[in-house]
Amino acid sequence: MNIVQVLVNSLITSAELGLIAIGLSMTFSILRFANFAHVESAVLGAYLVYLFNVTLGWNFALSILVSTLILGTVGLALHRFIFRRFANSGDITPMIASLGLAITIRHGIQAIWGPQHVVYDYEVLPGNKIFGAFITDPQIWILITAVSAMVGFHCLLQYTRIGTAMRATAANVDLAQACSIDTQKVILLVWFIGTGFAALGGILIGWDTQVDPYLGFNLVIPIFCVVLIGGVGSVYGAIIGSLIVGFAQNFGLAFNYAPLINLFGLLDLGDRFDLPAAYKPAITYMAVVLILLIRPTGIIRKEVS
Amino acid sequence: MEQLIGFGIYLVTVTCIFAMLAMSLDLQVGACGLMNFGQVVFMMVGAYATAIAANAGINPYACIVISMAVAALLGVVMSLTVKNMGGTYWGILSLSMAELIRLVFLNERWLADGANGLSVLITIPYFSLTVVVSTLFVILILRVIWLSPFGRVIRMIREGDRLPLALGKNVLLFKLETMAIGGAIGGLGGSFYALLNSYISPDDGLPIETFIIWAMVVVGGRGNLLGVVAGTVFIQILFVGSRFLTHIVDIDAGVLAPLRFVLIGLLIMGVMMFRPQGLIPERKRVYRI
Amino acid sequence: MERLTLLRRALSGAIIALGVVGFASAAFSAAKGDPIKIGVIIGLTGPNAVAGNDGLAAMQLAVDEVNAAGGVMGRPLELIVEDNEGRPKAGVEAANKLADVDQVPVVIGGYSSAIALPVGLVLNKKKVVWVTDATTNKLKTVGPYLFNTAGIAEQAVALVDFAKADSGAKTLSGLFQNNPIGQDRAAVSEKRAKEVGVEWNHSMLYQVGAKDFRAELTKLLAAKPDAILTDIYDNDAQIIQRQLYEMGVTEMSMFYSYNLSAFATLPPKFTVGMKGLSYATSGARAASFNEKFREKFGRIYTDAWAPPFYDAVWIVATAMNLANSLDSTEIRNAMWPAAYRYNGVSGLGDKGFNRWGMQHADQNAQASFKDGKIQPYFVAGSANNILIFRYEDANGVPTADGIPLAEAPSEEELKALYSGN
Known part of the structure; x- marks a missing residue:
């Protein structure tokens, strides 16, 4: 087994999950409900880039920029017309509303663009070879974006006034309001950044793989797993969660468990014990069970201050 | 005409089965505040228990009891992981446990023929009637539980662990009991599901089914049995009724099929927007201590 | 191996000849009157949406051709399409609706075995013919109203x-x-x-x-x-x-x-x-099918199971014409002779059913x-x-499963086949 390739694969998987998980974790902590439509915004963003880039023939970078901004605005509209009215309805009602919204967006996309996948105007090439492993340009961009997002969100939350306001709102809305923080403004900003950033994630994943209507549907559960493993509201948590899931998925499959099963030489039950690929999705769920049983609020505990 | 009545009976039966699953979830979420995102696992495990027991030649009624027992036991095991975990955290944990169980059924062909699933070749006399009567019985039991001291305590737990702990209640034990009862009802529904379809496969236990059951509970009105039943009927009408709507509109079936879901999604969202507590909300009682 | 090849050639020649006869007999004039409805249950949304839409397109192509060639009993054929959403529960709901409300004698569809199996069980109970393309070996056990137009695993x-x-x-x-x-x-x-x-x-x-x-x-x-x-x-x-x-x-x-x-x-x-x-x-008509599909839909299908869905519609239409009845059991009995005569676009065109209603080869x-x-x-x-x-024994002689039936098995034979269930 080419261990460098497994390492690179793990990093790419982690970055792809992390891209969407960071935004979801932040919005989750401030909006206080599980937004199932978050991932569908990612798919909508990816399809808008297809519209601009392929159908209308725009420049790829420009398409990404416009699509991200449009989705940010869509986020504002969703808040204004749908989710604002759930301010006092607890967390379950908006969650089910977001489920309805997710169904609507997903199938609306299929009604417009059809069930077949689409790809961007981009020539797929064999990856660049680094230390014997292949990594492609889109994958490098995904890594760069994920790292910059991590740094960017960290700086935003720690070193800016609005970031302080966001953290305060996440910790306690009433207290934040009492400290004359305009929580409405904070929530609008969170919708804009969160949805726009989800779109960017969807676009990059679509660029690296393909865009189809079920892109989000197949990602939504792993991404929620990542967010809750890491701890809601923590940027580092989302990063750590996606690293755990990404590495576990790739190394879990690559690893030969024979030494472990044979108790390091005590038994001789055979020399190959691999995890069947059919159990790959189980790795994520095992990680959730193990980690939450040990740390019930995720790896990074939310600071309540 | 006879066939139309047959379709009506089928719809009533399947709605009753899902009403049971929804009421079981409502006991966990609406009454006790346990955010179970793995609810469908009770149905799947119940259905598989019936299928495996039936193929081993066990009496159909005994199969139903076995299903309830197995699912109740699973409920107990799941409740052991709750501890003091926050709502959504345990939600994703329960979803993970449900998916792990489904993956075992999917991948272990020796256990239940893997993805091919199992056929269930037994029936019971007056099946639909049995399902309807069982549903009424479940409603009765849950109503009694709701009004009982036990029901008052779990509703207290819903609002937070602190008060019941201060009153000296063993919160974990109450959660365990709630999950056991919820599991048993879910297992009953699952057993009936297997008997209705004569078949069960891992695809019947996909997470999407859990979210549809969630929609039934929340759209109907969590914490209100009548509401939950109404929600089940509403969602069932959305999914089945919209099939008839598609005959009226004359557009390509490949476009119509996703548009049907757009309608379903919008209506779920619409109910939530205009009736945030559900179609028939919970009636809050005031207790004087 | 030599002997086998000869057998193959002889058989495929005969099939092509039979197929032409079957085709010509259907070519009357354009269909008139109230449409005859048959059901379709296929995944138009959900995980199999691409295959489902390809399959449906192939069926619509066949329906157009059937109607241009005179329809079914002189009346046009019409599809009532139900989406199985990729969920077994939705598939069963659709099956109950088609059988009880629309009261169709035949339903075509499937694709996903986890849906084709429960749907087949429901339709068999209601004595509605179920023609599927699903591929699990388990299909054999469902019942006498199930037919498969693609090879099982x-x-x-x-x-x-x-x-x-x-x-x-x-x-x-x-x-x-x-x-x-x-x-x-x-x-x-x-x-x-x-x-x-x-x-x-x-x-x-x-x-x-x-x-x-x-x-x-x-x-x-x-x-x-x-x-x-x-x-x-x-x-x-x-x-x-x-x-x-x-x-x-x-x-x-x-x-x-x-x-x-x-x-x-x-x-x-x-x-x-x-x-x-x-x-x-591979079949004689395959190339023209591919061409017709491209012409009608402006794309090529990406699912190998689209051609057998096209065949399914033609076999059903032929069976209905042979039975000259809308009674599902009579149509079922005509499915064997219809498929025996029909020259399809999938495989070599030889679509004969064996006693289980599966492909004989x-x-x-x-x-x-x-x-x-x-x-x-x-x-x-x-x-x-x-x-x-x-299906053949050690000497290369086809076993019972390997023989395409020109006539339906008798009720007793069918009963005996499924008595093990």
Whole structure:
């Protein structure tokens, strides 16, 4: 087994999950409900880039920029017309509303663009070879974006006034309001950044793989797993969660468990014990069970201050 | 005409089965505040228990009891992981446990023929009637539980662990009991599901089914049995009724099929927007201590 | 082997002749009057949406042709289409609706075995004919109203033989979907490999709809098998080929696919040298079907199970004409003679049902990709690229399952067949 390739694969998987998980974790902590439509915004963003880039023939970078901004605005509209009215309805009602919204967006996309996948105007090439492993340009961009997002969100939350306001709102809305923080403004900003950033994630994943209507549907559960493993509201948590899931998925499959099963030489039950690929999705769920049983609020505990 | 009545009976039966699953979830979420995102696992495990027991030649009624027992036991095991975990955290944990169980059924062909699933070749006399009567019985039991001291305590737990702990209640034990009862009802529904379809496969236990059951509970009105039943009927009408709507509109079936879901999604969202507590909300009682 | 080839030729000649007769007899004049309705249950949304839409398109093409050729009993044929949403529960709901409300005598559809099985059970109970393309071996056990117009998994052993003969492979690996068809393919391929003395590495069963197959592919390639068997569908095909290509696999000649058409719309460089079985380039009418599909829908289908859906509509229409009745049991009894006469676009066109209502033989063409197009492929030193699976005993005599029936089995025979259930 080419261990460098497994390492690179793990990093790419982690970055792809992390891209969407960071935004979801932040919005989750401030909006206080599980937004199932978050991932569908990612798919909508990816399809808008297809519209601009392929159908209308725009420049790829420009398409990404416009699509991200449009989705940010869509986020504002969703808040204004749908989710604002759930301010006092607890967390379950908006969650089910977001489920309805997710169904609507997903199938609306299929009604417009059809069930077949689409790809961007981009020539797929064999990856660049680094230390014997292949990594492609889109994958490098995904890594760069994920790292910059991590740094960017960290700086935003720690070193800016609005970031302080966001953290305060996440910790306690009433207290934040009492400290004359305009929580409405904070929530609008969170919708804009969160949805726009989800779109960017969807676009990059679509660029690296393909865009189809079920892109989000197949990602939504792993991404929620990542967010809750890491701890809601923590940027580092989302990063750590996606690293755990990404590495576990790739190394879990690559690893030969024979030494472990044979108790390091005590038994001789055979020399190959691999995890069947059919159990790959189980790795994520095992990680959730193990980690939450040990740390019930995720790896990074939310600071309540 | 006879066939139309047959379709009506089928719809009533399947709605009753899902009403049971929804009421079981409502006991966990609406009454006790346990955010179970793995609810469908009770149905799947119940259905598989019936299928495996039936193929081993066990009496159909005994199969139903076995299903309830197995699912109740699973409920107990799941409740052991709750501890003091926050709502959504345990939600994703329960979803993970449900998916792990489904993956075992999917991948272990020796256990239940893997993805091919199992056929269930037994029936019971007056099946639909049995399902309807069982549903009424479940409603009765849950109503009694709701009004009982036990029901008052779990509703207290819903609002937070602190008060019941201060009153000296063993919160974990109450959660365990709630999950056991919820599991048993879910297992009953699952057993009936297997008997209705004569078949069960891992695809019947996909997470999407859990979210549809969630929609039934929340759209109907969590914490209100009548509401939950109404929600089940509403969602069932959305999914089945919209099939008839598609005959009226004359557009390509490949476009119509996703548009049907757009309608379903919008209506779920619409109910939530205009009736945030559900179609028939919970009636809050005031207790004087 | 020599004897078999002769048998094949003789049989396929006869089938083509019969097919022409069957075709000509249907060609009256355009259909008039109230439409005759038959049901369709297929996945138009959910994980099988691409295949479902391809299958539906193929059926609509067949319906148009049936109606142009005189329809059913002089009346036009019409489809009532229900979406199975990729959920067994929705499929069963649709089956109950079609049988009880629309009261159709025949329903076509399926694709996903986990849905085709419960739907088949419901429709059999209600004595409605269910014609499906699903592929799990379990379909045989459902009941006498179930027919299958595509080969079931146990019949598709040809790919192992093809890969061995073509590459001289000593070790094989598999990459299949983790669902009924994929699990059956894995089991059947592994069994066949052992029979012909090839070492079976492992089967990678992947999750349908996932976006990241790099872990599976890295492991698949690391085992260094001589050849890899695949069974990939729908939207997964592009991602898997792309991720292989990005990992430096720019030449795909070690890949043998059960479902070559899944790659038909991909950039040519993703499929360089890839080989496999083609279900729709072998029959006499296959080429014209492909052409007609492209003409009507402006695209090519990417699912190998679209042609047998087209055949299903034609067989049902022929059966209804033969039965000259809308009674489902009479139509069922006419399904055997209808399929026996009909010359289809899938396989070699020979669609005869055996006593179970399954295909009596599975016929595929060896094919490979050249410049992104599927071409017939001949193993070095062989002039034949048609692979036929038949149920036969050690002496090459067809067993009962390998005989296409020209007439329906009697009620007693059918009862005896399914009495084991």
